[in-house]
Amino acid sequence: MAQTVNVNxxxxxxxxxxMDSICEELGMSLTTAFTIFARKVCREKKIPFEVSxxxxxxxxxxxRLRRSxxxxxxxxxxxxEVDNA
Incomplete structure (x- = not known):
């Protein structure tokens, strides 16, 4: 079994x-959710969702807004005000 470490x-x-509430609804702990995330990042070598x-x-x-x-x-x-009548 792999050695575990604490991540803060x-x-x-x-x-x-x-997040705790949603994880509980899904039947997992926050630790499990972040472990799933970490495994997916390592497997795909990218963040598993769009970051923009x-x-x-x-x-x-x-x-431009400041100049305006x-x-x-x-x-x-x-x-x-715009009259939408």
């Missing part, structure tokens, strides 16, 4: 509670 990391307590950045928060978009806000504030612009 931090996460938000609400996230951990949710929301393009809305890209540097270019955030810079500055322009609106400098010209006294306002936000207009």
């Amino acid at each position: 990391f931090r996460m938000d307590s609400a996230l951990k509670q949710q 950045v929301d393009p809305f928060y890209s540097k270019e978009n955030m810079d 806000i500055a322009q609106m504030e400098a010209t006294g612009g306002t936000i207009h």
Whole structure:
């Protein structure tokens, strides 16, 4: 049998509670869930789901939003509501 080791990391307590609850519903422990994840990563040599950045928060978009806000504030612009009638 392989030797086991402890792995420690931090996460938000609400996230951990949710994860514990879901693992319990699935009939497994949090340790088992992370072991499954680790085995899949090792087997496939990749994260087993897509990891991406929301393009809305890209540097270019955030810079554009800042410029737009500055322009609106400098010209006294306002936000207009759209009439969907």
